[in-house]
Ligand code: AMP
């Protein structure tokens with residue numbers, strides 16, 4: 001989608017520090033990290049939020065879920081632990097309307113990390 005920041009990152013129109021990439025997914029470091037390790041894992045396809053998922057996305061989302069631990073291992077936080085956050089909609093503070101999974105770790109995390 002033309003005006004979507006994360007689609008532009010997927011299309012390499014905007015630079016990012018890539019942590020993981022395959023045909024369906026992109027993982028890249030958050031520009032304002034909230035923890036020593038903070039990576040965003042996204043489907044390359046433009047899906048606005050969890051609210052926009054349909055049965056057709058089952059394989060994609062299964063693949064994304066399975067990739068989280070693989071990526072955590074690559075990031076060196078699989079054994080120490082990590083948190084996965086998905087904001088959805090206004091009350092959550094979702095800022096970018098392209099589904100993204102925050103993967104946070106690298107230290108003991110506090111009770112809540114807003115985003
Ligand atoms: P959310 O509030 O859940 O929508 O999270 C959006 C996240 O995208 C925030 O943590 C931002 O720091 C991050 N972000 C915004 N622009 C960029 C960018 N150009 N590259 C990497 N991360 C970004």
Ligand code: ZN
Pocket residue numbers: 001004005006007008045046047097098
């Ligand atoms: Zn998008």
